[in-house]
Amino acid sequence: RAKELGPGNYHFFNDDINRCTQEKLHVELLLHKAVEEEQLQLWFQPIVDVESGELVSAEALLRWHDQELGWVDPEHFVEIAETSGQINTIGLWVLRRAEFYSKRWRAKFFNELSLAVNVSVNQFHDSRLFAEVKRIYDDSQRLNDNEAPRLELEITERLLLSDSERIRQQLNDIRKLGFELSIDDFGTGYSSLSYLKRCPVNTVKIDKSFIQGLPEDRENATLVTAIVAMAHGLNLKVIAEGVESEAQWTFLKQVNCDLMQGFHVGRPMPAEDFESFLSEQYTERC
Ligand code: C2E
Ligand code: MG
Ligand code: MG
Ligand code: MG
Secondary structure (H helix, E strand, O other), rough: OOOOOOOOOOOOOOHHHHHHHHHHHHHHHHHHHHHHHHOOOEOOOOOOOOOOEEEEEEEEEEEEEEEOOOHHHHHHHHHHHHHHHOHHHHHHHHHHHHHHHHHHHHHOOOOEEEEEOOOOOHHHHHHHHHHHHHHHHHHHHHHHHOOOOOEEEEEEEHHHHHOOOHHHHHHHHHHHHOOOOEEEEEEEOOOOOOOHHHHOEEEEEEHHHHHHOOOOOHHHHHHHHHHHHHHOOOOOEEEEEOOOOOOHHHHHHHHOOEEEEOOOOOOOOEEEHHHHHHHOOOOOOO
């Protein structure tokens, strides 16, 4: 799978499987080093209310810049990290950073702010995920302050496909600790919709592939309208991903979509920039 990432970026060769494996091993090694040396970054992309345009939350997104490879596409290195098992450690780091910024920004600017974190399927097969979620909960109880982190975990339909009782129990336990759950890339998996009834999710995030042709693309317009109606019927909130134009926003208003995220609203940005963005909108509370 050749991927154009622009000048100075990393290219992934598909003409030679051996070479491809070597490349992967090489990236895996560099990634390992990056984790140890704390070179991964967490960026944030605003999520706003469709009706009012007001900020509600932000999605935390991994970024990695390597001296040799340049900026590496997150989909690429997350996939490598999933295959190698590194995602478990990386995922814990992501949770801790998100916890840190959540407390900081809620205290400083805006107490209702929530942050969304992506969690890989693999992490649900490692007990450290739940232990970390529990630790975050316990710490917030101990401090008992109103700046306790508000975190939302983004999972994928693939996780629910297994339909295992163990996974469902884990999701229930996470919910009981006050974390929210959303289904990322909704509509791209091939799961049966019946899981929506059984799993304790709060939100569906409509995949950007459904949003991008709107409003002209009649088929996608029909699908998006139906997804919003179905989700609302099940008491779920809906976020539209990949909103790039005013016309798409207008369409989402018409179909009563709750929240949206996309380049039209704001691009993912480094934590410092997101903090400046917050300070332009809110007066510091302390
Ligand atoms: P995702 O969770 O579906 O994240 C949304 C992706 O859409 C992000 O890509 C974001 O930059 C991009 N995006 C947002 N608005 C727009 C828009 O208006 N137009 C377009 N074309 N794209 C938009 P990104 O940052 O490259 O991340 C790709 C994927 O990598 C994520 O998809 C997620 O699956 C994975 N990922 C990123 N960070 C993490 C992480 O901390 N943990 C795990 N497990 N996966 C992560
Ligand atoms: Mg996501
Ligand atoms: Mg998504
Ligand atoms: Mg995605």
